[in-house]
Amino acid sequence: MKPGDFPILRGGNAPPSGAKGTLGEVRDEFVAQWGAIGSAWGINRTMAQIHALLLAAPQPMSTDEIMDDLHISRGNANTNLRDLVGWGLVRSVVRKGERREYFEAEKDVWKMFGIIVRERRRREITPAVEALHRCATRAEGLRGTEAEEFRRMLASLEEFLQLAGGVMDKVVHAGQGAVVPWALRLLK
Amino acid sequence: MKPGDFPILRGGNAPPSGAKGTLGEVRDEFVAQWGAIGSAWGINRTMAQIHALLLAAPQPMSTDEIMDDLHISRGNANTNLRDLVGWGLVRSVVRKGERREYFEAEKDVWKMFGIIVRERRRREITPAVEALHRCATRAEGLRGTEAEEFRRMLASLEEFLQLAGGVMDKVVHAGQGAVVPWALRLLK
DNA sequence: CGAAACTTTCAGTTTATTCTGAAACATCAG
DNA sequence: CTGATGTTTCAGAATAAACTGAAAGTTTCG
Numbered sequence: 001m002k003p004g005d006f007p008i009l010r011g012g013n014a015p016p017s018g019a020k021g022t023l024g025e026v027r028d029e030f031v032a033q034w035g036a037i038g039s040a041w042g043i044n045r046t047m048a049q050i051h052a053l054l055l056a057a058p059q060p061m062s063t064d065e066i067m068d069d070l071h072i073s074r075g076n077a078n079t080n081l082r083d084l085v086g087w088g089l090v091r092s093v094v095r096k097g098e099r100r101e102y103f104e105a106e107k108d109v110w111k112m113f114g115i116i117v118r119e120r121r122r123r124e125i126t127p128a129v130e131a132l133h134r135c136a137t138r139a140e141g142l143r144g145t146e147a148e149e150f151r152r153m154l155a156s157l158e159e160f161l162q163l164a165g166g167v168m169d170k171v172v173h174a175g176q177g178a179v180v181p182w183a184l185r186l187l188k
Numbered sequence: 189m190k191p192g193d194f195p196i197l198r199g200g201n202a203p204p205s206g207a208k209g210t211l212g213e214v215r216d217e218f219v220a221q222w223g224a225i226g227s228a229w230g231i232n233r234t235m236a237q238i239h240a241l242l243l244a245a246p247q248p249m250s251t252d253e254i255m256d257d258l259h260i261s262r263g264n265a266n267t268n269l270r271d272l273v274g275w276g277l278v279r280s281v282v283r284k285g286e287r288r289e290y291f292e293a294e295k296d297v298w299k300m301f302g303i304i305v306r307e308r309r310r311r312e313i314t315p316a317v318e319a320l321h322r323c324a325t326r327a328e329g330l331r332g333t334e335a336e337e338f339r340r341m342l343a344s345l346e347e348f349l350q351l352a353g354g355v356m357d358k359v360v361h362a363g364q365g366a367v368v369p370w371a372l373r374l375l376k
Numbered sequence: 377c378g379a380a381a382c383t384t385t386c387a388g389t390t391t392a393t394t395c396t397g398a399a400a401c402a403t404c405a406g
Numbered sequence: 407c408t409g410a411t412g413t414t415t416c417a418g419a420a421t422a423a424a425c426t427g428a429a430a431g432t433t434t435c436g
Contacts, residue, residue: 033319
């Protein structure tokens with residue numbers, strides 16, 4: 001992002017960052033920041049902004065409210081909402097007597113990061129381990145010092161990723177109660 | 189990637205994936221796969237391919253060798269090599285009596301992932317914690333149930349990220365010897 | 377059925393990222 | 407200094423990712 005460009009904010013530019021603000025202003029700030037953070041995490045900015053908006057919203061919001069708040073098109077809002085629902089970070093809720101869909105974010109932080117960790121495991125670790133394993137299989141019969149060294153490298157990459165994947169699984173399945181004490185112990 | 193395009197491979201297309209291959213072929217396969225994996229990790233493909241090439245290479249390689257192997261331009265090779273050196277994943281070495289620079293990858297897997305974890309911490313966790321903290325500060329004085337709920341959410345996001353960052357630090361600094369036993373204990 | 381309310385899709389556009397290739401720059405040997 | 411060798415930079419081209427807006431699709435209700 002070039003200097004001079006700013007994330008979209010409802011109602012104009014950000015106030016000086018030390019200042020206090022109204023609840024609405026701080027929410028907007030949060031939405032903008034979370035959008036930027038999302039980019040760094042490899043999540044597209046709009047998706048992260050919608051997520052932030054719903055995290056900060058006191059009640060579920062409709063597609064149109066989200067469109068208005070973020071100044072995005074219907075198609076964009078729809079696609080990203082579907083993706084968020086697909087990930088499990090957002091649920092759709094129906095109010096009785098209304099046809100319109102409303103959306104609310106999963107607000108339990110632990111569950112939320114659990115979902116993100118699971119997704120990352122699925123996208124980053126699993127395919128890597130599989131690819132390495134295929135290479136290792138194909139390298140099995142090769143002779144010579146060089147080949148052995150190469151195989152050793154493949155094996156240690158795979159081993160590391162297996163370990164990392166295992167830890168991620170555990171974090172996802174064990175939940176807050178089990179992992180926090182472990183983490184604190186590690187940090188002590 | 190459109191159908192019909194394939195990741196660049198020295199000497200032609202990939203053989204059927206179950207087959208064994210010569211050392212050269214398997215190395216090429218590894219380079220192509222690691223490039224794809226890099227994309228999933230948010231690293232650009234060329235950078236990941238160069239890294240893989242150097243990981244798999246028995247000796248340091250020059251810029252020209254890398255260009256030829258991957259069919260990429262000098263500018264591209266140079267930029268990505270600089271970035272890899274900047275991260276610490278690759279070192280440049282000079283052979284005595286030669287002016288040309290050669291490059292070799294850090295081959296200790298533990299160090300390598302340590303570098304990646306540190307970088308991710310720096311890019312993904314630190315700015316997020318800072319942004320959340322700024323929001324929390326600005327929300328400090330706000331009254332009302334809604335505001336309290338919002339503050340609680342900010343606080344729990346921040347707390348979680350602090351914890352994650354701490355674990356990442358520990359993993360980076362403690363090294364293999366200290367972390368593996370902990371990880372295994374967690375998994376048991 | 378038919379119109380209203382709402383959602384989904386997608387071709388075309390915009391924006392962001394990555395790559396090329398050639399020129400500028402640096403260093404060394406003679 | 408001068409030519410040879412090697413490295414860096416960067417404007418413009420190519421590619422990839424995200425977004426728009428309008429049309430098509432779906433559901434509900436009178």
